[in-house]
Each structure stands twice: as C-alpha cells, then as structure tokens.
Amino acid sequence: MSLVDQFQRRITYLRLSVTDRCDLRCTYCMPERQTFLPRDQVLSLEELHRLALGFIARGVTRIRLTGGEPLVRRDMIELVRALGRKLGDGLDELTLTTNGMALGRFAEDLAAAGVRRINVSLDTLDRDRFAALARRDGHGQVLDGIAAARAAGLAVKINAVALKGINEGEIPNLLEWAHGQDMDLTLIEVMPLGEVEADRVDQYLPLTQVREQLDRRYALTPSAHRTGGPARYFDAAETGGRIGFITPLTGNFCDGCNRVRVTATGQLHPCLGGHEMVDLRAALRSADPDAQLSAALDRAMAIKPERHGFAIRERGAAPALARHMSATGG
Ligand SMILES: Nc1nc2c(ncn2[C@@H]2O[C@H](COP(=O)(O)OP(=O)(O)OP(=O)(O)O)[C@@H](O)[C@H]2O)c(=O)[nH]1
Ligand SMILES: C[S@@+](CC[C@H](N)C(=O)[O-])C[C@H]1O[C@@H](n2cnc3c(N)ncnc32)[C@H](O)[C@@H]1O
Ligand code: SF4
Ligand code: SF4
DSSP states (O other): OOOBOTTOOBOOEEEEEEESOOSOOOTTTOOSSOOOOOGGGSOOHHHHHHHHHHHHHTTOOEEEEEESOGGGSTTHHHHHHHHHTTBTTTBSEEEEEEOSTTHHHHHHHHHHTTOOEEEEEOOOSOHHHHHHHHSSOOHHHHHHHHHHHHHTTOEEEEEEEEBTTTTGGGHHHHHHHHHHTTOEEEEEEOOOBSOOSSOHHHHBOOHHHHHHHHHHHOOEEEOOOOOSSSOEEEEETTTTEEEEEEOTTTSOOGGGOOEEEEOTTSEEESOTTOOOOEEHHHHHTSSSHHHHHHHHHHHHHHHOOSOOOOOOOSTTOOOSBSSOHHHHOO
C-alpha cells in the first residue's frame, strides 16, 4: 500500500542519510567543532539496505543518498551497488547529493551501479572564498571531482546556497560556468537549522533579490522541467541553460511535498523542518522487522506536518530546529 500523508500527499521519495560526518565544515551548515553521532548508533550497511527495501515495498520509487557527506562512509559504495540492483524493479532513480570531494575516487563506481545524475554542492568558484566558506582548502579537489563525474557519464547539477555578501556577487559567474558545461544550477535559501557560529540574519539572502539581479542580465522564462524536488526552474535565453530556485523562506513549496528523510541512526523525520520523529531502528531490530517497519511508516504518515515554520528575521534568534541539516540529511 502506498504512503499517503494526512494532507493527501503521496510519498514516493526517500532521502537517506548514510552518515552525519563530513570532510568539510561549511559555515552555514555546521560549526567547526561539530559533535557527530557515536558510530555504534549508526545503522549497518545491511540495516540501511533492508530499510530502503521497506520503503520500496511501500511505493517509494526514488532514493537519494545524502548526509553529512555520503562519500565519506567507507562502505557507501556497497549500498549503492545493492540498491542499484533494484533499479527497474521498484526503484526508478538512485542518486546522491555530495560535496564532490571524493568523486574522483567514486564516480565510475557510481555510474556502474546505475546512478545517472548527481547533485554537487559548490557555492563559489573562488578558491580562497571556498576555503573560508568550507573551512577546508578543497576547491581544486571538488572541480576535479565534478570533471570525473562528467567523464564517467553522470549528469551533474550544481547546488549553491545563496549567501549575503559572500557569494552574492558571484552568482552570474556561477551560472555562466555551470551552463557553459551543460550543468543546471540550483540556488538555495539558507535555512535556520542548527546552531552555527554566524547569525542567520547575516547569511540569509532572499532569492527574490537574486532573481531581480539576474533578471537585469538574463531573460529567464519558466521551464516545464520538474525533477520531483522543490526547485522551480527557468530557462536562461542567453546561456541556453536552466536555473532552479529553492525558496523555503520566500516561496513555500510544502504543498507538493513528496518526501521523507531518514538519518544514519534510522530516525525518520517526516519533515526537514519539524520535530516529528519515528524510530525505524527499533523496528529494524525487532522480532518482525518488515512488519514493524511498515507499521512505523504508517505512523510517520499520520504525523507528517503540513509545512515548516522557518523564519529568519530577528538577530540572535534560536534556530527553528536544533538539528543540523547534516544530521537530518540535506
Ligand atoms: N525545506 C526543504 N528544503 C529542501 C527539501 N528538499 C530539498 N531541499 C533543499 O534543497 C537542497 C537541494 O536538494 P537536492 O539534494 O539537490 O535535491 P532536490 O532539489 O530534491 O533534487 P532534484 O531531484 O535534483 O530536484 C537541499 O539540500 C535542501 O536545502 C525539502 O523537502 N524541504
Ligand atoms: C547537508 S548537505 C549533504 C550532502 C553533501 N555533504 C553536500 O554538501 O552536498 C546537502 C545540501 O544542504 C545544503 N545545506 C546545508 N546546510 C544548509 C542550511 N542551513 N540551509 C540551506 N541549505 C543547507 C548544502 O549546501 C548542500 O547543498
Ligand atoms: S553542506 Fe555538505 S559539505 Fe558542507 S559541511 Fe554540510 S554536509 Fe558537509
Ligand atoms: S519543509 Fe517539510 S513539508 Fe516542506 S517540503 Fe520540506 S519536508 Fe516537505
């Protein structure tokens, strides 16, 4: 039986976090001194696999592996291979969102396992700015990773968080660079998830403002392109490419929500922005895992909220949620 929530939204998309750890420390995502989940609480590869199969049995057709940085988990490629075998047999798409650092090592394996497109997060084309933003000097490695992914035949979409006074002036360059290589670019508004050193008010750049800036340079027309994600796409006449806008703050998209998230410890969060939680690890470790898992998914459908309540207005305000995006699965 398919998964339908109390607002009649069909859930067909799982974002599965395989680790909350990361080899970068992006300033909008986590603090430099982040506390990570104890390893013994993280699901094993077999548990992650069984869990994913439980979702597929309930009508989930798309799975995105994420984190933290999914490619820092050592056995991650084994999970990709195992899930890749479900493609065409219940699963329509297997993909991942990555910071790109380890793509040089894994791109070919990902493609061989059946991954067709990936999203790579890259907020700047400037090496020093990257080092300041990600607090690690990884810019060249990410660019090499993107090149390796494309050489392996993977379609790459670039995700960039729009940040006030940081990459704000660079967005047209990012767009020209991505479109020049046939890659879509999606811009994201920063969300108040978890404590970071900076104040969210200083980071937040409304995409309505970016749009005005872009409209002065490009003729953007609405595109019919849909990925099943929250981005709304536009075609840029001048570059022939596509730009997406993910606007949790200035344009809510929760009406069309089709997803849930599971953390590396098996906690299902029906909403990225909500406190609701269902413990799938307990179900997986019960005497009748498949039945308990299915019952847990029904409980999740009953408590999935209508929408998030994000706001970034007051300086010094607490985050909407203490949970970082890297723990929930961004
Ligand atoms: N508020 C909110 N933001 C989301 C949600 N899904 C994705 N995002 C944001 O969009 C960013 C980019 O998501 P991606 O990993 O590229 O996934 P996507 O946009 O669904 O992917 P596509 O399938 O390529 O469209 C995430 O890191 C989040 O910041 C969601 O359900 N709610
Ligand atoms: C949490 S990361 C996980 C996957 C991988 N490490 C990466 O960076 O692509 C997924 C996405 O979330 C975005 N992100 C992280 N924290 C965010 C926040 N507070 N608001 C908006 N987007 C955020 C990142 O830019 C990235 O595109
Ligand atoms: S956004 Fe991704 S790469 Fe950056 S710190 Fe968060 S999890 Fe790591
Ligand atoms: S914020 Fe929650 S309800 Fe809105 S799209 Fe994201 S997961 Fe769905």
